[in-house]
Every structure is written in structure tokens, then in C-alpha cells.
Amino acid sequence: MTEKKKILLSGMQPSGALHLGNYEGALRNWVELQNTGKYEMFNCIVDWHALTSGFESTEQLVPRIYEMAADYISAGLDPEKTAIFVQSQVKEHAELHLLLSMIIPTPWLERVPSYKEKAESLGLDSYGFLGYPLLQSADIIVYRADVVPVGKDQLPHLELTREVVRRFHYLYGDVFPEPQALVTKFQVLPGTDGKKMSKTYGNFIALGDPPDIVKKKVMSMFTDQTKIHKTDPGHPEDCPVYIYRTIYDADLPADLADKCSSGDPSVGCVGCKKALLSALIDYFADFRERREELLADKAQLDAFLESGADRARQRASETMKLVREAMHMFKPEM
């Protein structure tokens, strides 16, 4: 007998170009999980979430959704194997979010780590911003997802979802599995300036950056700030160029770290950057080609997104039927 596949839900906000940090922190792992064949995969482009902080400038939302879909597919998510869809195309997310908002005490949301910090630093005080972790819970449980791939920092959000499930079950009976975290260890890439890679700091290399932009970014990357001359001993473990090369440069010389650390004049930062540049351009050559093709053919992207949304709606509407029954919501009797 074949084992039933577990339902896996993943997603990202279309809040700008996907960069190498997003690739290493999530996308690469999603593709690997997809290719195990062990999961029924739903991948949601969470456009409503993008409004929690980006509600004032929505003009870029649609182009970003298309770019994100193109990035996903070019990186290896296969629309036949993974339902890739846009959150706002599956209205059940909103209905479940509304119903959950009736049963969840506000303090549960106020105590979510990062809520206060983000509210203050971004000046956000909307009802939607407070409720976004609950919308996230709805995103997950509307598919009765068994697993969610997360980094350690997202565990508290998933724990909230598990609490939401328990509260729903206490009030109305069992409908959902308690989703489990599929914690992935991933390479945290520093930004091109050695700080945390972030869209806000502008220190990233986007997956879709054309070679001339990649060149500009790589050639101005920070290296080891203590290595001024070739003969100064370097610290490759703290050097962003070296860290990137360990991932993307199949021809990385095995003795580079030793030579850099010992100040061997046969290696230098400019040469290192040139080698990284050519490695990055090679590594993402197929990706770039596929991405360009897809972005030039919106009808094809629409078809992929619509078939993903169809599959998502089917699963989500089954869930909502169970939810409405459990909550004794109105249904015409005749």
C-alpha cells in the first residue's frame, strides 16, 4: 500500500526581488523537499501579507507576484508537482482568518515576538498588522497542512498556529492536524557588505540580477576588512566573498583559505571577486534564461498560477466545509 503524502505548506511575501539569501534560506530547500516526492506541496505567494506593511504603495504588487512566480519556477519548483498560487486567489484564506479572529484573544497576537519591535520600528498600528500571524495560521491550516518548513526564528509563529488549532478543537471539535515544523538548517548568507542580507539595506544580489549588475555588486563587495595588502593574513571565514564561493564556485581551490590566512601573495581579493563573479554567472545561467522566458510569456505564468490556485481551492474548500459544519454556520436547508 502506498503511504499517503503529507501536506506541506510554504510561502513568501512578494515584497521585492528574491535574493540569494531567500534562495539559500528557503527556496533551495523547497525544491529539495519537492523532489523527494514525499509531500503534497502547496506554495503560496502571500500577497495579502505584503499589504500589512506595503499598503501605501501597491502599484508594484502585481509585477512582483509575476517575478516571484518566475523565480520559483526557474529555481526548480515544478508547477506540476507543487501547487504555486497567489493567496488572494483563494478566498478561503480570508474566510478562515475571519472565523479564527472571533476565537483568538488579542493578547495572543500582541505577545508574538517581533510584533512590538516591528510595530515600533516600522510605525505600523493597523488591525491587519496585529492580525497577520493569525492570517498566517489560516494560510497553513486551510490546507490541513501536516508540515511547514521553517527556520528556527519562525518557530514561535508556528507555535501560535498550533495553539489556534487546539483552541478551535476545544470549542468545536477536531478538524485540523497540528502542523509540525520541518526545521531546516540553512546557510545564512551575509550581505555584500558583510551585514545581514536584507532588501532594506540594499546589500543583496537578486536571483534575477543581470550579469552587469551582478558584476557591479560583486566587485564592490566587502572582503576581510583587516586584509589591506595581499600579504596581510586574512580571515576567510568572515569574508563574504569566500563564503559565497564555498557555495557557488565548483572550482574553489582547496587551499584558498590557507593561502588567504597566511598572506600568500598568490591570492588576492580582486582575483577572488573575479572568480566569484564568473562562478555566480555560470551557476545562475539556466535560471536567468528560464526566468526571462517566463516573464516574457505572462499567459504561461497565468496558466501555472491558475492551475495551482485550482488545486489549492479544492483542498481549501473541503476544509471550509468541515469548519462551517463544526461551527454550525448557516447552510440553506432546502
Ligand code: SF4
Ligand atoms: S583573498 Fe579572497 S578569501 Fe581572502 S579576504 Fe580576500 S576575498 Fe576574502
